[in-house]
Amino acid sequence: MKHFFTLLLSAFALQVSAQNAPNWTSAVGLPITPAFAAQPAYATDAAGNTYLASSFSGSVTLAPGTTLTSAGFQDGVLAKYSPTGSLLWYKQLQGTYVDSFQKVIIDASGKIMLMGTASDGAQFGTVTFNTSSFGFGSMVLAQVDAQGVVQY
Template sequence: MHTSTSSILRHVCSLLAVPLLHVGALAQSTPTWQNARAVGTNLTVSGAAAVDANGNTYEVGSFSGTATFDGLSLTSQGNIDGYIAKYTPTGTIAWVRQLGSTGRDLAFSVALDATGNTYVAGDFTNSIALSASVVLDGGSTTTSKAFVVRFSPQGTPE
């Protein structure tokens, strides 16, 4: 009986693969959680979250009506407002900032840099207040416009 080289290779590969099918799952360690908590109430859209090198968590999203973050309440200025919240490694709120106007304002992305600054991206329809002193003019149209804002580690828009 004549056996081809490809047939032999197929059988050898099959024999080598069989032990691999019987390898058990590798043990995984359980993560050490410091805490777990709900980040806010009355949130309309959950955007994104990021964690810095110190273990602080940053969350962005949008809400309507009144949203409460660890006892701090924000009331939307119009339809939907955006927010950025910073939580300490123990889960305590460090600060929360409202991004709002009388229109629809969404915060949907967050990024961090090595110096502790936070960058928030989103869109808005009217002029949007990023703080008491920083306002983006949306012009006379109500079409969506994009924004990116940088916050200092203390939560000040820059």
């Protein structure tokens, strides 16, 4: 008999000042299954905003009053938090199977780049990923600007 267990992975964000004193902390509960446990990725831009990239199944609360529900088995999420810890915006990678973000990088010009996996037809902003010829869980790259607009 096969048993499935859901774990709760808590993603903690902590921003510190130049003097190594905490400016703010935040915790986001990410419910995931053991087979698809993803460690959240973080990046901070020049203005002190923190970006969280990860995946979840079921639902996840990013901030009080902001709960997302996965469209398929697992969805990806990118969330931007202000230097004071307030949720500014989020983008969800939604598909029917396993869709996730594993890496987030911010370049010197402030462009946010993401690496992850997506199922065929997964949506991220106005972009639809066509991965049918590459197989299940194909690697995808995406770029978002500082306002959360998906570039590609």
